[in-house]
Amino acid sequence: MSSPKTEVQWSSVHLNKFITWGTEICLYEAAQIKDADRGSCTRISDNTVAHLLATNSSHHYVKCVDIYPQPEPDILLAVGQANGKVVLTTFGPTAFDSLGLTGKELAPKHARQCNAVAWNPLDPNLIVCGLDKYRTDHSILLWDVLKSPSTNDKTTHNSAPPTDSPRPVAEAGVSETTHSLAWFNTESRCLVAGVNNKQLKIIDFRDSAKIVNTTPTKAVYSVSVNPNNIHHLVSYVDNQITIWDTRYFEKPVLTLPQTRPIVKVLWCPTRYNLLGTLQKDSPTLHLHDIQHCGSGEDTEPGALERTVAPAWSNTPSNWSIPTSFSWHPTHTNRLLAITTPQGIIDYTVYERITINWSTRSHLVWNHASKAFKYISSSDGIYRTFDDIAVLTKKRAFVDYGLLPELSQNGELAENDRLKNLWQWLYLSRSLVEDGIIPTIDNKHPGVRTVLKLDGQQNDSNGSLMKSELIYRPWSDIGSNNTAKIYRSVDRDKALQLCGWRFDKDSNAQYNNLFLERLEREGAYARATAISVFNLCLRQAIEILNRGANKISTATNLNIVAMALSGFSEDKNSMWRELCLKSKSQLSDPYLRATFAFLTADNDSYENVLNESGVAVEDRVAFALMFLSDNKLSEYLKRLTINLSEEGDLAGFLLTGATFEGIKLLNRYLDMTGDVQSCSLIAIRALSPKLLQENQVQVWIDSYRGLLDAWNMWHQRVHFDIVMRSSTNEKLPQQVYISCNFCGKSISAFMQGLSRARGPFGRLGSSSNKLKMSSCPSCRKPLPRCAICLMHMGTVSGFQTNTGIANRNEDDTKLTEFGNWFTWCQTCRHGGHTDHITHWFRQHSECPVTSCSCRCFTLDASYAIRTNSM
Structure with a gap:
């Protein structure tokens, strides 16, 4: 490993072997440290070493190399040289010698540099090379290493080589320069080539080297086909990576500009749509996870980008710059890199961990690319989390903020400032109710309100205090x-x-x-x-x-x-x-x-x-x-501003349940995320008028949505009841039953009928209640109860009685709750409430035959019982 190495490549068929080449070609075998002999080996990672098996120094001016892709016991290389020749070579005596392949030269008619060489992955006898431009000669030559036509064939060439030299079976790219090329993985005669610094061409050699498709671009370097998607290509130029879709070849589906010129770009064969790139003089490996890449004009493809710093860049003072890398063909995310001056590095890119947190506080993340791990809200680790979502859910279960005695809610808050605020709310309400502090519509006045410093009753000097x-x-x-x-x-x-x-x-x-x-x-x-x-x-x-x-x-x-x-x-x-x-x-x-x-x-x-x-x-x-009065007014004003900016709930003593108090609570919410406390304090302390403020409604809607997301229906209902009691508003009807065919409301029809007939009509008589089995508008039958199979139709709701003996309006039930309609929100099957309730005491699945919906497990009562905190 004393010679400088500039390129590296894993063998696609010998999974533990790889080659490097620069001034010479070297063959290595990677092994685990525990399995390695204590002989001549080089450590390439914490767990692996590389054994130098052989060296081939017979070829000079090597420009490109590719490894024979068939699973033979020996390795055969195709070496592209500066004179345009493609030489087949091995590391010593092999089985390829008997086939006449070792040492075979595939030479063009005119010498020029060979820029790319590639074995065909489906037909291993075929090899293609890409050359520099030479007047009227071709730059893409296809060879059959076992069966090449000679000069006796019909095709003749000017200045032909000797009759025993092999000749290409097909040619393409007249008077062009081929910079890079790559075979399609599913077509034995189709490839893509980057030519002339201005085009990508798709060529089909089945029909006399026909150009199937072409697109103008300067990104013609290092073109390659995605091993996991034959429609996707990648190429680059300077500091720009382009992703192509052969089905929409007019323009790239994605362009990835980089900060530095690109050295190499490769698809990862073991990860779908993952690109690895090296940049000039950059010590890091850049990864691009292509998302939703190309399926029409309406798509918006993108890429998740990240950089990794492998062992070659441990410290800034000892950075090693990688010059080349190669993905392992089967080991997930494993690669080899050549660096200067360290040499070969074996590195595995760790998967990016994706974390998701559900509304019910279940934490889930990916593990080893094949599994998920999660922590449920019942796990003991949640006791160590100081997270507002966990605290909010815990407080909601114990009816925090909804207890009738205001001071009791502070004991459930587990926060001294909240505890003090709830106790102050209890104190202020007591003072108002006892008549000590008279007020009209504010049951929780602050100090500034009591002193008439809240801006509503001030004189020209800013105060009415006369102390x-x-x-x-x-x-x-x-x-x-x-x-x-x-x-x-x-x-x-x-x-x-x-x-x-x-x-x-x-x-x-x-x-x-x-x-x-x-x-x-x-x-x-x-x-x-x-x-x-x-x-x-x-x-x-x-x-x-x-x-x-x-x-x-x-x-x-x-x-x-x-x-x-x-x-x-x-x-x-x-x-x-x-x-x-x-x-x-x-x-x-x-x-x-x-x-x-x-x-x-x-x-x-x-x-x-x-x-x-x-x-x-x-x-x-x-x-x-x-x-004094002036100093007191100035001090309280300054203190109010400071506490409001800090979101300190102690400032509620000064503002009270006023618009300034809303601003204070909103600042507290911005700093803590405690929408629960803000909502509960609002419905327990603010006047009905202030409750209609837009900001307060946002808090309330957010907290109600949070309870809904947690399936905490009982807590949500309790919250709504307390909120309605503070506004003294009558709750409007929220649920209606409408016909599945005509869409008209059945309950609205029945209420109108009851009002029209009055207390002496059919609806007013308890012994002769009206029952329906069809829609009163379109006469279509109503759904059947899944248990008793009778058409649902017993009148439900309220009836208004206005009789001679009873002049006061009174709402009486038309139907007991047990006869109301009820149904599953998932499968839409249902029946009478009493029947459905009785069924799910003994079953969890839907009572309708062939319906596999587990209705009962979707109910909040089941979820609370099985997943309570």
Whole structure:
């Protein structure tokens, strides 16, 4: 393997042998490493080696080589040379010697370069070569290596060679240059050739080398026939690959432009419509999977392209450039490549994995080209998936969002922000229903709505707030020091929306309950901050001391309590100076906010209001107490914009169930894909008017479609019921029974008849209900029940009674549900509901003879029972 190798080719009949040629022709045999002898061999992959069997250096100026395609024990080569001769040669003594084939020369009349040579795959005695142009001579010569006519035949040639030299059996391409040629796999006398840099010609040698078809193109190089489809050809020129269909030969069916000039292009014999190409100075192999290639003018063929980097290009600093490659004739996706400077590489192209995820969360992908693997939604691996589709389906099964108590839905969400939002919806509705926050059509007003900052009631200054400034003393430390706070009726209502009810006179019990709940949850730092914000310093110190005895945290609560106990409002005190220096070292955001409040200068509370670790409701409540009207309006506006842009559901506290709230939910949907929560929050919180917004309807339709795709009919119905109850709309009739012959509605006819006859007609009498066995319009018989074989026709639906004794309209059933029509949506067979239900308690197949439809297995109840989560 010391000689440079420029070309490589697998033998089509000796599956483990291949040849390489450049200045000499070498024969190799590939073997597995475990089966190889520890002799002279070269490793060509992680699993295979190549043994050099023989070398043939008798031929110089080799331009093209082809291997004899018949399964003989020895290898016979046809070598095309620079002088135009085609020489038959072997690697030593073989059975071909006795046939007189070894060393046989097939020479043209005039010397010129041989550009292509190809054995016929069906008639192995035939070989064709393609030559450069020579005045009036032919450039395509067909030879019969066993039976070639001599000069004594009728055909004569000027300047004829000696009488014992073989002559071609047919010729074509007068005064043309043949660049490439290829045989058709199913026709022993037909081939395609690229000639003159301007044409592809299909030639049939059965009729004096007749040109069957031709097309103008410059893509005349490396033409070859698709081994899996005889109608498809490939050729190239420069950096452009063209795919042809011989049935529509006027123009290529597909053109594939490449970034670099093409070196070689080959069809893969083991993969349908797969092309491999090498590009100049490119270390990668380019693959083109041709899709829907050519079947008329209406088709739109295309190609899936990808590149692979075999072992010859391990690192950018050690790239090897491939000069040629050859697909293995039978091993799937296996190829050999010649590279410089590494040599021969044996490589298998791995199949592209195609993954599909069904609406019911079944994951499927192709495996080894012959099988599929899949994971069902019941597989344990789904427990590790943090995917919104999996969570949505899991929540839907437990009626998330549909429970009557709003706060209960938050427990099913498995998300703190969703949990807080559902709890806030419960709180806001309670405040509205109790009359604490009066409102007309919004049961979930936000803080900005309560403060009249939502843009509907603002004056020219942007606000109608008129708050009272009061100086409130610290309540439990016996100090004369006071703090400035702002109070108004609207601020008090907004504080309650934030969950704060700190009014010492009337709600002391609630205050204690609120802080006790925070302590039970381990939120000692939050309880401390809220106590300090409400000027209850001693209470905050006691909370810290209790917390220090119960939990171990990174922050020593005893030390924090000690620091709080030295509180001083003196601006020049050492306590204030040390707290300003040390507060940034606190890890808990609530404790940082606490000391930021106690050390604030000139009512500047930015360090508290902008502390992102503090919950939004606590920051808003703090602003409601300590910011003036103008500062409060500006802060809430800025905070609303920031939370809406982030899709933070905590912003619902500010927007409430308004159009701004819809924008917030839509941003949350864009970031999370949680269309379920958006839809459920919409139907439980928005007013009927806002529910008609186009964006909200898109959420609802998407979620309903998702439930339908999962066959979760019961959850879909429950969702529709809750949605209708929120809009107070009467559900219109959705199902009608129409005649299979005339298409007219049977149920509409019966309802019209009942209205016309009134309460004393036939339909009004329970003992004389009208039954039909035929269509009332065309009189054609109605379908028979598959069980009882009686014509279905019992009236179903509702009848409106308006009688003298009962002036109020009342809807009464015409027919019990058991007598209604029912049928399979697949095979269309059915019958009375009671009969069909009884049948499928014991069977899964359709009751109609010869119908193999397994109706019951298609039903959602069966799917849920067999594939429940």
